Structures are given as C-alpha cells and as structure tokens.
Amino acid sequence: MNLFFDFILKKASLGLTLLLLIAIFFIAQISDFQLDASADSLVLEGDENLRYYQNIKKNYGSDDYLIISYQVKDSLITPKQLDHLRKFKQDLTKINQIRSVTTILDVPLFRSPPLSLAELASENISIDNDNANLALANNEFKNSPLYANNLVSKDGKTTAILVKLKNNQKFKELRENLDKMRTQRANNKLSNDQQLKLKIIEKQVLKNITTQNKIQAQTIAQIRTTINQYSNKAHLFLGGLPMITTDIVTYISNDLIIFSLAVIGLMSLILTIIFKSVRWVIIPIGISIFSSFIMTGILAYLGWKITVISSNFFSLLLVMTLSIVIHLIVRYREISQLNPNINSHQLIKDTLSQMFKPCFFTTLTTFVAFSSLLISGIRPVINFGWIMSIGVIIALVLSFLAFPMIMSLLPKAKITKQKTELRATTLLAKFVEKFGNHLLVILVILLIGSGFGISKLSVENRFINYFKQNTEINQGLTLIDKELGGTIPLEIIFDNLAEDYWFDEDLRNEIHDVHQYLNSLDETGKVLSIDTLMQILTQANDGKTPNGFLLNIIHSQLPERAKVQVLYPYLSENSGQLRMVIRIRETEKELKRGKLIDQIQHHISTELGFKQNSFHLSGMLILYNNMLQSLFDSQIKTITVVFVMIFIMFLFIFKSISLSIIALIPNTLPSLFILGIMGLLNIPLDLMTITISTIAIGIGVDNAIHYIHRFQHEFRKDNDYIATMYRSHTSIGLAMFYTSITVTIGFLILALSNFIPSIYFGVFTAIAMLSALLANLTLLPKLILMIKPKINI
Template sequence: MKYFYNFVLKKSGYSIVLLLFVLGFFILQIPNFQLDASSDSLVLEGDNNLRYYENIKKNYGSDDYLIISYQVKDNLLAPEQLEHLARFRKDLKTVDQVKAVTTILDVPLFQSPPLSLTELASKNISIDNGNANLVLALEEFKTSPLYADNLVSKDGKTSAILITLKGNEVFAQRRQKRNTMRIQRANNELSTEELTQLISLEKQVLQDATTQSDLQAKTIAEIRTTIGKYRDKAGLFLGGLPMITTDIISYISSDLVVFSIAVIGLMTLILAFIFKGIRWVLIPIGISITGALTMTGVLAFLGWKVTVISSNFFSLLLVMTLSVTIHLVVRYRELAQNDPDLDYITLIKTTLEQMLKPCLFTTLTTIAAFGSLLISGIRPVIDFGWMMSIGVTIALVLSFIIFPIIMSFLPKAKIQTFNTELGITNSLASFTEKFGNHLLIVLVLFIGISAVGISKLSVENRFIDYFKESTEINQGLTLIDKKLGGTIPLEIVFDDLAEDYWYDEDLRVDIHKIHQYLDSLNETGKVLSIDTLMQILAQANDNTLPNGFFLNIIKNQISGAARTQIIDPYLSEDSGQLRMVIRIRETNTELKRAALIEKIEHFISKDIGFKKDTFHTTGMLVLYNNMLQSLFDSQIKTIAVVFAMIFIMFLFIFKSFTLSLLAIIPNMLPSLFILGIMGLMNIPLDLMTITISAIAIGIGVDNAIHYIHRFQEEFQKDKDYLATMYRSHNSIGLAMFYTSITVTLGFLILALSNFIPSIYFGVFTAIAMISALLANLTLLPKLILMVKPKI
C-alpha cells in the first residue's frame, strides 16, 4: 500500500485522469438506470406454485386488469348517468393499449325481466341492447350472485369498470420459460448450457419488462387524463395491480431523487456545523455523491433494476461513504493538531495508513451482514444484498483514492486548535465509569423486552397499509375493497372435474358447500365459481336447481356473452379444471394470509373430503404469502448465523477470543432492539423492513471495530484501561458520534415519504444507528473495563 499511496500522492495528475476515466464510464451509464415494481418483486423465485399459477393464467387469462370505481350520488341507472357512463366507456376504448372495457352497460342480465331456463339459452338482455328493464336491472345488480358486491355495490351507488389491457404474447412466453427454468435451476436440473441460456433469457425478460412498464405507465397516464374529464357526474378512483406497480415506481423515483437531495443538504449543514471549514464539507460530500452515482452506473451497466426493496440504496451509500470519509477527516485533524510541523504528504499518508485497516475490516463485516440477504430466495432481496456489498466496497475504494488526490491538490490546511473532549462522548465515558453496573441491569431488561417483542413478530402485513390514507391509491383501494368485493385474488383450482360436474349431482353439492363456506368468511369479499351459474339458474327455476339433462342443454346453447361471464372463467373442459376466484378484503384488520389459506384447505380436505393432491390454492395472495413466509424463515432464523460469521471475522481482526466476544455482545442489541420494537408495536416485517436487521448489524460492528482498534492503539501508551477509554471516547468516539448523528438525521428525512415502508425504513434505521452508537460507547467499554482482556 505504501507504493500505491506514493504513486497517488506524487503522481496525482495521472491518478486523477485515470480515476476520471473510470468514474466517467460508469456515470455515463446512469441514463440506462431502471426501476421495477412488477409482480416479480413480490414472489419467491423458486416457488413451485409460481409455475402452476402461470399455467392457470394461461388457461383463464391474467388478473392484471385495471378497475375504475364509478360512484354516483343518486340513481346509477338514470338515463343521464347511463349516457355519461357510455361516453366515458367510449373514450376509454380509444386508449391505444386498452383491449376491452366491461361495464354495467354490456354485461348480460338474467332477471331484468326474469328469464326462464329455456330463455336463458336464447335471449341476450343487456342495457346496451335496449331490452333491459332498468328498475329490475338495478335490483338485479344489487342482488345477483354474479354482479352484487362485484360489478355493483350492494347499495347500488358504486359500479366497477373493468379495463383489460393488451398483452404481448412473445413477452409472456419468454417470461413463462424463464420462470420454469428458474425452478429447474433451484432443483439443480439445468445443464451448463441451459444455465447460460437462462442468463441470456433473464436479460431479455428484463428488457421486455422495461418496455412493458414504460408502455403501461403511458397507458395509465392516458386513462387518468380521461378520468379527469368525467369527474363532473361521478366519483372516480383507479385501482388494479398495473396501477399499483406504476404508482410504486413513481413513489420510488420521487423518494430516490427528493430524499437523496435532502440527505445531501442536511449532511452538508451538519458537517459545516461540526468542522467549520469548506474543504471538510465539500470533500466528504463530494466523495459520497461520487460513490453513490458510480454505484448507480454500475447497476445500469449490469442491467440490475432497483425495486421497492432496494429503493433506498442511494441514500444508504451516501451515508456509508460519508462514514468512511468522516473517519479520515477526523483522524487527519487529530494528527495535524498533535504534530503541526508534520510534513503535508506524510500527514496525508499517515492518515490513510492508520485508517485503512479499521475501515477495511468494517467494510468486510458490513458485507457479511448484507450477505445474510443472499439466502432469501427472493431475487430483489438477493440483488439488494449484492448491491450493498458492491456499493460499500466502492465507497471504501473511492474514499481512500479520492481523499488523498484532492488533498494533494490543495494547500495544507491550517488546523485551528479544537477541543477533543466533546461533551457528549466524554459524558458517555463518565457515565460508563460511574454507572456501568446499572447499565448491565438495563441491558438485561432490554434483552428481555426485545425477546417478548420478537416473539410477536409476523409478516402478516396489509398491502393497503403501504400508502398513506391521504393518497389516491389508498382511497381507491379502500373503496374497491369495501364496496366492490375485495382486492387481492385467491384462486382454488380442482383438477379433472370439469366433465363430471354436469352429470354428478353430489359433486355440484360439494362445490356449492365450498362456495357458501368461502362466502361466509370475514376475510373474503366476492366469491365466484361455476356454482354462481347454478345460483342464477335456480333463480330462473323457482329456486330449484335443474338436473343434469337441462344443465347440458344450457351449457351448449347459452349465449356467448353469458358464457364469457359465468362459465369460461370457472370451468375449462380443455384442462378439465374447475376454478373458484375469491377476492380478499385487505381492509380487514384481522387478515392473516397463511392462516386463511390453511383454514380453507383444511375445510376442503377434511370437511368436504377432497384429497389434497386434487385441488390447489394459488393466485397472488398465495405467492405473496409464500414469499413473506420464506423471508421470515430465511432472515430471522439466520441472524445467529450472521453473528457467528462476524464473530469469526472478529477473531481474525482482533486476534483475541475474549475481545471478539466482548465486541459481538453489544452489537447484537441494535438488531434485537429494532425487531423487538416492531413486534411490540405490531409492525409486520415486509420486503423493506426485513433489511433493517442487516443494516443494524453492519452499522454496529463498524463502530465496534473502529472503537476497539483505537482502544488497542491508545492502550499501548500507559496500559491503563480507564484512561484508555477516555482517550478513545475523545478521539474515535468523536468520529463515531459525528457519523452516527449525521446519518441518523439523514434517514429521518424519509419519514416525510408518502410510501409507508420508506417511512419505517428511515425511522428504524435511524433508531438502529443511535442504539449502535450508544451500545459501542457505553456497553462495549464497560465490558472491556470489567473483563480487562489482554490487549
């Protein structure tokens, strides 16, 4: 390293040209940087249910449709209201990517006027056809097994407009093939050649997703413009999975820009207040921005997309890079004050040499902490682990290259004498000396309380809670959930029963029982199945179900419009499947996905008697639940493994079993503390909050390494543990305090976001940083004073 720094400092002109070339290459890649909030980021990559779900979508169509809630004050079927709705529908159909629009105007009616069994097969009554009785139609919409609480709310004031978007068959086939090969890879079923093919296919699917996402965002913008023209006679809210993903990308983009700028501004003010010198502000801020921009370019170059999980990577890298540069600045200023006559180049080189080892070790332990994310099985979480591991490496390298280069171009700064005994850090040292034993009692209490909180942790979060109540997306989802039968779909598919259904009365009775049971659950909204047709037929037959003979006549002669509504989505003679679609109410505060799925499966298998391998629960609710459960298992249960890895690294760094053990104890606290708070406050783990554990561990061990490394140096002066603690607090303790306060305030800015996971991320990361600082400036030195390990 001595030769490297000699080159950097003495050949700074060459160094800066080479550095600018490398940085320029990656920064020029930033225009290719992409965001992703697709359903891929919400499912488990190796989930076998994913392949089944893809096949179901292929047979019955995608559930990626838009919903517009159309709410009126008076009569939904008043002539002027129907005319307004017709014009609205016509304008929606002019949007280029809209494939079809379904409204109350075009769906078939069966009780307006009431039709007999024979008429059901021959007559096609709808408002569009002009042959519907509007008074009876309104009553049918409010009470129909098919339309009530689905297309029209039970109070008759709100109607749903379903918008089917055009798909891209080539994109869909490539995506399905990729998903199939991913599952094969997870099962070690791919050859080397097929693995190479999968890598190429994944890149192509990423490009497809970008194209589709851009087109989808444009389409939704056009639909919203159209909606804006028709708010005069109806309250309109847009919902549906495509809208949610598009809006999440918008939130991520906004947070990425606004909060990164806010963090930079706040860090600038804090550094100016702490160091009171322009260079000590511009150099750390400049290096931090350069590091974050470089990593952004690296992501663009590698084709990695930023998701909800990794959306705060830029802010994280800003503060982690700042942490390294603050340590360099503080050490430089200490050396300059202690030896004002020291040669300028020697001063810079000494700063770098003394700080390289602790900064390198902190980077390695941070990488180990983020490495815990690599075993999640969820691609966006894995990518986030890689992103941060690469990012902190870039932060270290750039800090130790740019700092000496810039300093070599600047004249030697005159360091004014400053008080190294910062009141707070000195007070923490005094507190540790006087009240250390009380601190141990508090520690035990904290661990006990945290353990209670951790025992209450869950992953049962509600997607609707991701957005503030004031946002349009929350209001729209709430209205659709409460008035129009729920939001998140759950599907139950029965194999090899389609043909038997028309002839087997016992089977029809069983399906009816299941339908009625699902409809009775508090968590469920609208339930639709082939039994819905049976209920309609019973209405037309004096509340008596027709026999198999009449069913076959109706099945073969029913109109195309009616078939697409009540048969094709729920019975497939090609695949032999019966399908039930249940929409789950996310506004239900008691919703527990895993328990609900288990309860439904138990009823079907135990109470009704279907064998478990003859039916499947699937849909986004199941896939999302599988992902969350996997996340919980892989992360919470492997924290001990992460600490074991870090303990082994401590053994290598400190070369002392006792010192390594003392270092690991206080750094378990921030992670346990955060998880305990979340459990006690009933805040569920999700894709973003699960990463806070890794961040808390990384931050904590960074502080421990810096403190113990300085403690070892200072101890050699007088072999006095207590005096060494005070000197360490007033030297490296300053850098730890400055870094932690700057970073904490920076992350608290995220509390202003409209995206609730970002708020939790910012607040809990700030708490983790403060708790890590306090643990390493109180508990860690107390343990050292108490045990007096060999140093």
C-alpha cells in the same frame, strides 16, 4: 501499504483523472437504470406455487387488469348517470393500448326482465342493447349472485369498470418460454447450449419489460387524464395490479431522487456545523455522491433492476461512504493539530496509514453482514445483499483513493483549532466510569423487553397499509375492498371434475357447499365459481335447481357473451378443472393469511370430503403469503450467519476471544432492540424492515472496530484502562458521534415518504444507528473496564 500511499500521492493528478474517467463511464450508463415493482418481485423464487400459478394463468388468463371504481351520490341506474358512464367508456376505449372496457352497460342481464331457461339461450339483454328494464336492472345488480358486491356495491352507488390492456403476443410467448426454461434449469434439465439460449432470452425479456413498463405508464397517465375529465359527476379511483406497480415505481423513483437530494443537503448542513469549513463539506459529500453514482451505473450496466427492498441503496451508500471519509477527516485534523509543522504529504500519508486498517476491517465486517442476505432465499433480498456488498467495497476504495489525491492537490488545510473534546462523549465516558453497573441492569431490562417484543413479532401485514391514507392507491383499494368484494385474489382449482359436473348432482351439491362455506368467512368478499352460474339458472327455473339433462342443453346453448362472464373463467373443459375465485378483504383487521389458508384447506378436505391432492390453492394471496412466511426463516438464518461470521472476523482482527465476545455483545442489542420495538408496536416484518437488523449489525460493528482499534492505540501510552477510555471517547468517539448523528438525521428524512415501508426503514434504521452508537460508547467500554481483556500492543 506505505509504498502504495506514496505512489498514490505522487501520481495524484493522473490517478484523479483515471477515477473521473471511470466514474463518467458508469455515470453515462445511468440512463439504462431500471426499477422493478412487478408482482414477480414480491414472490418467493423457486416457489412451486408460482409455477402452478403461471400454468393457471395460461388457462384462465392474467389478473393483470385495471379497475376503475365509479361512485355516485344517488343511483347509478338513471338516464343521466348512465349517459355520463357511456361517454366515459367511449373515451377510455379511444386510448390506444386499451383492449376492452367492461361496465354495467354491456354485461348480460338475466333478470331485467326475468328470463326463463329457454330464453337464456336466445335473449341478449343489456343496458346498451336498449332492451333492459332499468328498474329491474338496478335490483339485479344489487342482488345478482354474479354482479352483487362484485360489479356493483350493495347500495347500488358504486360500480367497477374493468379495463383490459392489449397484450404483446410475441412478448407473452417469449415470457412463457422463459418460465418454462427456468423450470427446466431448476430441475437440471438444460444443456449448456440451452443455458446460453436462456441467458439471451432473459436479456430480451428484460428489454421488453422495460418497453412494456413505459407503455403501461403512458397508458395509465392517459387513463388518469380521462378520469379527471369525468370526475365532475362521479367519484373515480383507478386500481388494479398494473396501476399499483406503476405507482410504486413512481414512489421509489421520487424517494430515490428527492430523499437522496434531501440527505445530501442535510448532511452538508451537518458537516458545515461540525467542521465550519467548505473543504470538509465538499470533499466528503463529493466522494459520497460519486460512490453512489458509480454503483448506480454498475447496476445499469449489468442490467440489475432495483426493487422495493433495494430502493434505498443510494442513500445507504451515501452515508456509508461519508462515514469512512469523516473518519479520515477527523484523524487528519487530529494529526495536524498534534504535529503543526508536518508537511502535507506526510500528514495525508499518516492519516491513511493509521486509518486503513480499521476502515478495511469495518468494510469487511459490513460486507459480511450484507453477504449474509444471500442465503435468505428471497430474490429481492439476495439482490440487495449483492448490491450493498459491492457498494461498500466501492465506498472503501474510492474513499482511500479520492481523499488523498484531492488533498494532495490542495494546499495543506489550516487547522487552527481542533475540538478534541465533545461534551456528549465526555459525559458518556463519565457515566460509564461512575454508573457503569447500571448499564448491566439496563442491558437485562432491554433484553427482557426485546425478547417479549420479538415473541409478538409477525409477518401478517396488509398490502393496503403500505400506502398513506391520502394516496390514490390506498383510497382506491379501500373503496374496492369495502364496496366491490375485496382486492387480493385467492383461487381454488379442483382437478378432473369439469366433465362430471354436468352429470353428477352430488358433485354439484359439494361444489355448492364449498362456495357457500367460502362466502361465509369474514375475510372473504366476493366468491365466484361455476356455482354462480347454477344460482343464475336456478333463478331462471323458478327457484328449482336444473337437472343434469337441462344443464347439458343450457351450457351448450348459452350465448357467448354469457359464457365469457359465468362459464369460461370457472370451468375449463380442456384441462378438466373447476375454478373458484375468492377475493380477500385487505381491510379486514383480523386477516391472518397463513391461518386463513390452512383453515380453508382443512375444511375442504376434512369437513367437505375432498381429497387433499384433488384441489390446489393458488393466486397472489398464496404467493405473497409464502414470501412473507419465509421472512421468519430468512431473518433467523441471516442474523445467525452474520453473528457467526462477524465473531470469526473479530477473532481475526483482535486475536483475542474475550475481546471478540466483548465487541459482539453491544452489537447484538440494536438488532434485538429494533425487532423488539416492532413486535411491541405490532409492526410486522416486511420486505424492507427485514434488512434493518443486518444494516444495524453491519454499521454497529464498524463503531466497535473503530473504538477498540483506537483503544488499543491509546492503551500503549500508560496501560491505564480508565484514562484510555476517556482518550478514546474524545478522539474516535468524536468521529463515531459525528458519523452516527449524520446518518441518523439523514435516514429520518425517509419519514416524509408516501410509501410506508420506506418510512419504517428510515425511522428504524435511524433508531438502530443511535442505539449502536450508545451501545459502543457505553456498554462496550464498560465491558472492557470490567473484564480487562488483554490488549495486544
């Protein structure tokens, strides 16, 4: 390595120029950097339910529409308020990308005035047709089996405006072809030529998604502008999946930019306080920024999208690169103080030689930790594992190239006074010597408390809780959830029953029983099915349920507008399916998705007599629940794999079983501690918090490797374990303290985010960093002093 370091230092100008050119190339790609918050990024890849859901959407249409909640103080059904709503709708329809707008003005009415069965086929009653009785319409909206607690709230003061966006038919067909080919690939049914074609289609879809997202964001911005113009006479909130994904991308973008800048600013301030030198601020901050920018450019070049999980990669790379450079700086200053007359070239070379091995091993263990995420089975988690695995390698390479090149081109740094002792680390060393046995008691208490907390850990979280209460998403979702029948859709599909439904009275009664059962559950809001039409027809038939003969006549003669509302979404004659749509209340505090799904399946099959394979539960609730439930398995698998791999790495690094075990024990605590806290505070695992354990382990073992490596080096001087501990605490302990405090404060910045998972990520990662620091400066040296493992010297 010395020859390589000599070469770097001799060719510093050329090397730095090449590094800058490489950096500029990748930075130039950042304009193509993309974020993804679509529903696809929140589901489990390879989930059979996902393929089924995609097929259902082909038959019944997508649930990707916007909902505007329109709330007034008094009644919706007054001439002035209806006129205001009418003008609002007209302005919405002027927006280019809006295909249709459905309101209480244009939906068909069946009881305003009451229509007989015969009149249902001939009359077309609606407010906009100017043939509706407004008093009766007001009553119908509040009590109709179709509109009550769905289109209009029970108190008649809130209504939903359904906004459907225009579809790009070519893109839709391309996406369907992509889904079909991916299914074939999963079943190993694609030839080599077809696999090449699939890659081309994937690139085309990626470009189209980017274009569609930009158009969607512009459309939503236009809708919000229109909403602001009409908020004087109504309380308006925008909701729906397209709006949520667009806003999440905005949150992620803001967090990525604002908090990265905040982390940079805060780290600069901390470095200024620690080193009191412009050089020791600009160099580490500059190298860290370039490392993160290069990784961002690589992602853009490869076409990899950043999701909710990987959105903090930039800040993570900043602090990981900074950690390496701070270790180099601290060692540089130590050597300079011990050898004041050493020339600049030799000083830099000695710094690199002494720090390369521990930094290489720490990077390797961090790489292993993040690589463990590749077995999670959750695509966004896997992608995050790849991003960080590549990123830590870039951090190491750039640090060991840029730092010596820059330092060799600058005059030798004047180190007039190097602080070799920090009160905090010295006190920790004294505590270990005098009260070390207490640490073991603390360890047992922490393990018991963490175990209890972990036993209470769950994945049952509410999507609405991802956003602060003052955000439009939270307020809009809460209003829709409470007043308009729930937010998250659950679908139940009954196969091969559509044709029999019109003739079989027993079947109609059974479907009615299912409908009523679903409607009785606390977690459900609005339930819609073909039974909703039956309830409307029963009202029109003086409270008598129509027989099969009448039903066949009516269903063939219903006006098209009525069929769109009450027939086509719930009965498909082409597929032979009956469909129920149930909206689940996210604001229901006792909601347990997995338990609810099992309960519904059990009741329909056991209590109501439907065969298990004759119906299927589908919808975003199922997909999201499958992904959440997989988090438990993923967490267990990744933590197990990472500990096994790191133990093997320790054996390779330390060449001692006892020392490897000693190094591993303190670094199990941060991850167990974090999981225990989450369980005790009833904070569920989600897509972001699942990665914290891996990060805690990855960075924690870095401290262990640095400490043990320095301990081995210092032990050569006198073979005195206690004296070696003190020297290690005042040397490498100093670098560990500086890096950990910098990282901790940097991550705490995320607590100011509007996105709750980002807040949890920042706070718990900060706690993990502090606990890892304390564990490696207390428990690790105590175990070394107690066991006295053989130190390879």
